[in-house]
Amino acid sequence: MNLPPLIQTFVLHFGEMGSRWGINRTVGQIYALLFLSSEPLNAEDIVERLGVSRSNVSMGLKELQAWNLVRLQHRPGDRRDYFSTPDDIWQIVRTLVEERKKREIDPTLTLLREVLMQEPASAEERHAQTRMRDMHDLFELLTDWYAEMQRLETERLVQLLKLGTKVQKILDVKDRLFLTSGSKKRGGSGKDK
Amino acid sequence: MNLPPLIQTFVLHFGEMGSRWGINRTVGQIYALLFLSSEPLNAEDIVERLGVSRSNVSMGLKELQAWNLVRLQHRPGDRRDYFSTPDDIWQIVRTLVEERKKREIDPTLTLLREVLMQEPASAEERHAQTRMRDMHDLFELLTDWYAEMQRLETERLVQLLKLGTKVQKILDVKDRLFLTSGSKKRGGSGKDK
DNA sequence: TCGTAATTTCAGTATTTTCTGAAATATCGG
DNA sequence: CCGATATTTCAGAAAATACTGAAATTACGA
Known part of the structure; x- marks a missing residue:
């Protein structure tokens, strides 16, 4: 070398x-x-x-x-x-994520959907299906979110990332201003961890 | 099997x-x-x-x-x-991301910082350092963002993910309402792609 | 189409990783 | 501490992966 x-x-x-x-x-x-x-x-x-x-x-x-x-x-x-390689490192990240999604996530989602269509033949399989359903829903949520992010211009994407959870505060303000969705019970200290 | x-x-x-x-x-x-x-x-x-x-x-x-x-x-x-395995699939995701960060991202950040401290001995090394700086900054942005997300309760995290880029619209509203940060040139149709 | 330079393919070899069975070690109730 | 059961370790075998050199193929200008 x-x-x-x-x-x-x-x-x-x-x-x-x-x-x-x-x-x-x-x-x-x-x-x-x-x-x-x-x-x-x-x-x-x-x-x-x-x-x-x-x-x-x-x-x-x-x-x-x-x-x-x-x-x-x-x-x-x-x-x-x-x-x-692209001069723009964000372009590299976008490609990497896109390709990994294509090779790993998409086939997994396909498989999960197929398996979820089948009739469980036992209690064991029924439970397994509920777990797979959980996983399916999670993957779907993440890929939908990802699709939206991928569409943003880099500048805006960075802006959003830098914002981080400060978005939360803005949402709180919005909630208070517009009171649209139901006021779910609040303040129950989470059994987080 | x-x-x-x-x-x-x-x-x-x-x-x-x-x-x-x-x-x-x-x-x-x-x-x-x-x-x-x-x-x-x-x-x-x-x-x-x-x-x-x-x-x-x-x-x-x-x-x-x-x-x-x-x-x-x-x-x-x-x-x-x-x-x-944990019943809560989000807990699994959190652990996975955390561990991969620990094993892959953190050591890479450490290495980048070390190398960026050194004096480049040629134009070639100088250029290499600017690339590494780009990568370092990107990783740092992502890990900072990640750290914030990791702190959120799952419910809120999901809420945020479901919101996706709709946050953008809220930000626009906020901008218009409060006019805090500088009004950067807007509307130049993006040379997106 | 020929000759040359560049790239790709691929069979065989080298290296790395995974897996096993056997032996060693640990843990527990008494 | 003993005996019984469970787990871990580890050297070597098996399998998978990566790498090489040589030959084949491709691409191109003349």
């Missing part, structure tokens, strides 16, 4: 992190490298920097493309493929 | 899903099984249901305990350990 120390630290870290995410070490390292690079890199650049085989890089890049995580570019008069 | 079909489908699915999450198949299956079960199971129960070795189950349960994802209980007059 042939990298400035500061960059190497980061690249190695993301290689390890990748392992915890169903992504392999090399793919993590390639992405980290591209992320830090101020200009697009070609496969040979990556081979030299990371010290892995050309074919490994080829496979890694293919996987990153399947994840929509890299952009492929060309330089005039050079027919090699150059790769880069 | 010795399970009613409906339950088996779910257990197998979560076994596979587990693989994508740095958790191995058996651990995923054990958790799925416990999640669906209406009463706590002991290790031997799990061995019979999943058809894996006793030692594998022991290790799997140990891992789930390290993740705080299972509760250990005892039955009177029975000295085996019985395991279950």
